[in-house]
Amino acid sequence: MRHIISVLLENEPGALSRVVGLFSQRNYNIESLTVAPTEDPTLSRLTVTTIGNDRVVEQITKQLNKLIDVVKVVDLSEGEHIEREVMMIKLKANGQMRAEIKRTADIFRGHIIDVTPNTYTVQLIGDSAKLDAFIAALGTASILEVVRSGVSGIARGEKVLSV
Amino acid sequence: MELLSGAEMVVRALRDEGVKYIYGYPGGALLHVYDAIFQQDEVEHILVRHEQAATHMADAYARATNKAGVALVTSGPGATNAVTGIATAYMDSIPMVVITGQVMSYLIGEDAFQETDMLGISRPIVKHSFSVQRPEDIPSIIKKAFHIAQSGRPGPVVVDIPKDMTAPTERYPYDYPANVKMRSYGPISRGHSGQIKKAVDMLLAAKRPVIYTGGGVIMGDASEELIKLAQELNYPVTNTLMGLGAYPGTDRQSLGMLGMHGSYEANMAMHHSDFILAVGARFDDRVTNGTDKFCPTARIAHIDIDPASISKTIDVDVPIVGPAKAVLKEMLELVAEAKAKPDAEAISSWWKQIDEWRQRHGGRFDLGDKMKPQQVIEMLSKVTNGDAFVCSDVGQHQMFAAQYYKFNKPNRWINSGGLGTMGFGLPAAMGVKLNFPEADVACVTGEGSIQMNIQELSTCKQYDLPVKIINLNNQSLGMVRQWQDMNYESRHSQSYMQSLPDFIKLAESYGHVGMKVERYEDLEGAMREAFAMKDRLVFMDIYVDPMEHVYPMQVPRGAMRDMWLNKTERT
Ligand SMILES: Cc1ncc(C[n+]2csc(CCOP(=O)(O)OP(=O)(O)O)c2C)c(N)n1
Ligand SMILES: [Mg+2]
Numbered sequence: 001m002r003h004i005i006s007v008l009l010e011n012e013p014g015a016l017s018r019v020v021g022l023f024s025q026r027n028y029n030i031e032s033l034t035v036a037p038t039e040d041p042t043l044s045r046l047t048v049t050t051i052g053n054d055r056v057v058e059q060i061t062k063q064l065n066k067l068i069d070v071v072k073v074v075d076l077s078e079g080e081h082i083e084r085e086v087m088m089i090k091l092k093a094n095g096q097m098r099a100e101i102k103r104t105a106d107i108f109r110g111h112i113i114d115v116t117p118n119t120y121t122v123q124l125i126g127d128s129a130k131l132d133a134f135i136a137a138l139g140t141a142s143i144l145e146v147v148r149s150g151v152s153g154i155a156r157g158e159k160v161l162s163v
Numbered sequence: 164m165e166l167l168s169g170a171e172m173v174v175r176a177l178r179d180e181g182v183k184y185i186y187g188y189p190g191g192a193l194l195h196v197y198d199a200i201f202q203q204d205e206v207e208h209i210l211v212r213h214e215q216a217a218t219h220m221a222d223a224y225a226r227a228t229n230k231a232g233v234a235l236v237t238s239g240p241g242a243t244n245a246v247t248g249i250a251t252a253y254m255d256s257i258p259m260v261v262i263t264g265q266v267m268s269y270l271i272g273e274d275a276f277q278e279t280d281m282l283g284i285s286r287p288i289v290k291h292s293f294s295v296q297r298p299e300d301i302p303s304i305i306k307k308a309f310h311i312a313q314s315g316r317p318g319p320v321v322v323d324i325p326k327d328m329t330a331p332t333e334r335y336p337y338d339y340p341a342n343v344k345m346r347s348y349g350p351i352s353r354g355h356s357g358q359i360k361k362a363v364d365m366l367l368a369a370k371r372p373v374i375y376t377g378g379g380v381i382m383g384d385a386s387e388e389l390i391k392l393a394q395e396l397n398y399p400v401t402n403t404l405m406g407l408g409a410y411p412g413t414d415r416q417s418l419g420m421l422g423m424h425g426s427y428e429a430n431m432a433m434h435h436s437d438f439i440l441a442v443g444a445r446f447d448d449r450v451t452n453g454t455d456k457f458c459p460t461a462r463i464a465h466i467d468i469d470p471a472s473i474s475k476t477i478d479v480d481v482p483i484v485g486p487a488k489a490v491l492k493e494m495l496e497l498v499a500e501a502k503a504k505p506d507a508e509a510i511s512s513w514w515k516q517i518d519e520w521r522q523r524h525g526g527r528f529d530l531g532d533k534m535k536p537q538q539v540i541e542m543l544s545k546v547t548n549g550d551a552f553v554c555s556d557v558g559q560h561q562m563f564a565a566q567y568y569k570f571n572k573p574n575r576w577i578n579s580g581g582l583g584t585m586g587f588g589l590p591a592a593m594g595v596k597l598n599f600p601e602a603d604v605a606c607v608t609g610e611g612s613i614q615m616n617i618q619e620l621s622t623c624k625q626y627d628l629p630v631k632i633i634n635l636n637n638q639s640l641g642m643v644r645q646w647q648d649m650n651y652e653s654r655h656s657q658s659y660m661q662s663l664p665d666f667i668k669l670a671e672s673y674g675h676v677g678m679k680v681e682r683y684e685d686l687e688g689a690m691r692e693a694f695a696m697k698d699r700l701v702f703m704d705i706y707v708d709p710m711e712h713v714y715p716m717q718v719p720r721g722a723m724r725d726m727w728l729n730k731t732e733r734t
Pocket of ligand 2: 641
């Protein structure tokens with residue numbers, strides 16, 4: 001099963017490499033990884049999506065907790081949560097494809113954020129499944145480049161992950 | 164406040180941490196630090212002959228005292244030479260602080276002379292690491308390093324110090340912090356009372372209980388509580404390779420070691436048990452054998468300081484996260500207060516069964532024309548009254564030592580269990596002897612392992628470290644050979660030790676005493692003579708049967724009870 005694990009991390013040199021290293025060292029898989037400082041510059045918030053059975057995911061959270069730089073860990077998939085990912089996708093857009101792409105982007109509430117005579121760049125925000133669906137819906141349009149941010153997540157309701 | 168240079172702060176902080184000895188080897192990146200060492204006499208530096216030995220000495224000090232040992236190595240090759248020692252400590256959860264020199268901070272990343280990314284190299288084998296970015300941080304970093312290394316589940320910590328951080332020209336106010344506060348690190352100090360209660364209820368209701376304990380009881384200083392609990396209940400105890408000595412090996416309730424080369428009775432008792440109390444042990448593959456067949460009728464309560472060790476390989480019924488000492492204490496209180504008492508009848512028939520297993524095998528081995536390695540260990544046990552520090556290398560000799568030396572005290576059996584590092588034995592014995600000059604310290608080794616750090620005989624001379632080297636010379640990499648006998652139709656690929664040195668002359672050339680023993684009749688006399696030479700290192704080169712195998716040996720991927728008992732007989 002796919003899990004979204006959120007980590008509060010000391011914003012220290014080497015901290016990120018310890019997290020990433022843990023995954024490779026223990027043979028855990030990383031689907032996506034995002035990290036950036038929080039409103040408190042001494043803390044980073046990191047989101048990892050991983051696929052594994054319950055035992056593996058339990059080990060992942062325990063091992064993450066053991067890292068000295070890790071302040072808090074939560075498996076967001078255990079409760080109600082929101083996930084978001086940003087995608088920028090550059091497409092060849094000539095002739096009637098221009099209208100076609102525009103229409104598809106509108107349906108998915110995407111925005112065209114850059115235009116040239118031959119290309120469109122579309123920005124789309126949503127959960128990963130929505131981004132996948134958009135790519136599938138593009139059908140015959142020719143994709144030049146895809147950039148995805150990886151997943152960020154947050155719990156629904158009043159629950160917060162903080163020190 | 165006193166003003167000190169970074170280099171002086173390193174040495175002063177070690178002093179203030181109560182460190183008496185540091186083990187190390189100098190080099191360019193550490194010259195300022197070595198100069199600071201020269202100018203004081205409170206912290207004594209021991210100059211090894213290879214950095215690996217420095218880490219093993221520090222590690223063995225920790226294993227004998229439960230306090231962090233300190234190694235000091237220079238950047239580049241000095242640091243990489245220390246890697247095996249750091250990994251050895253990491254695998255066995257041994258507290259250690261390793262200070263590594265680094266190139267000037269402004270050269271980092273430029274492939275400067277003797278630069279290696281030590282934080283990167285050591286990352287998977289440390290509990291934590293620090294890189295000094297400002298000299299004034301040195302005292303607090305060293306304080307944190309000791310705190311992290313010694314608390315919770317212990318482990319090695321690396322402190323990487325660029326040379327310019329120790330420059331003698333820059334001075335800073337020195338203040339060694341009294342304690343450490345870290346929002347992201349706070350080891351747990353007691354177990355969950357509800358869980359402990361649950362475990363005690365199960366413990367008291369058990370009909371076929373086993374207490375299975377590991378290195379956590381030793382490093383957690385919980386031997387006393389373990390003995391009380393086991394004796395209060397009259398339950399059998401088995402120790403892992405790392406846990407030997409936590410419960411007295413000569414006591415009737417001791418089943419000895421369990422696992423791959425565990426005793427017949429320990430493995431049988433585990434397999435047939437209905438309740439296992441695991442304390443400070445981690446159900447590793449050398450203990451459990453095939454996890455799908457592990458102890459099919461047992462319910463398990465597991466006490467461990469590290470939550471990640473619980474239900475990692477074997478699912479347990481009652482997890483208890485906490486220090487072994489505090490949890491066992493609480494259990495003792497609950498047992499004393501409990502209305503329920505152990506089922507005397509069930510326990511007595513359980514003992515009857517266990518005693519039958521003991522009768523069946525009980526550590527028997529066949530004698531032959533040639534001296535058997537087991538006989539040598541039994542003699543060592545006799546000559547030292549079971550009271551020596553036994554520091555082992557890795558191989559068959561290690562397993563024989565674990566099986567036949569009966570440890571009655573914790574912290575006396577010093578061996579590399581998790582990593583299985585050949586070359587560990589001699590430096591380990593040195594680290595112990597230096598700190599316990601009055602004690603008998605034996606290094607049990609093989610002609611393969613001893614050659615991996617043989618250069619340390621020179622260090623032994625320099626610092627007067629009269630350890631006794633018990634070299635079980637079977638002229639082969641015996642443990643490799645045994646597996647080749649059992650699984651590769653005796654094709655002894657590269658497991659034969661050719662061109663062995665004359666160990667007697669070798670020992671003598673380093674200024675020590677050499678003794679060759681080829682017949683069992685000569686063993687006791689020679690060994691007594693060796694141990695009587697209190698102030699000389701004696702290298703006992705003892706020729707033993709090269710064909711001997713270590714038994715029992717579990718059948719791969721079988722259950723705990725599936726064992727070879729000798730070359731022809733299987734359970
Ligand atoms: C550094 C290292 N290299 C290789 C091994 C693999 N290994 C395990 S036991 C062993 C043989 C040890 O030979 P010896 O020291 O003579 O002990 P014996 O088994 O003969 O008693 C080897 C090569 C190891 N454990 N450590
Ligand atoms: Mg050998």
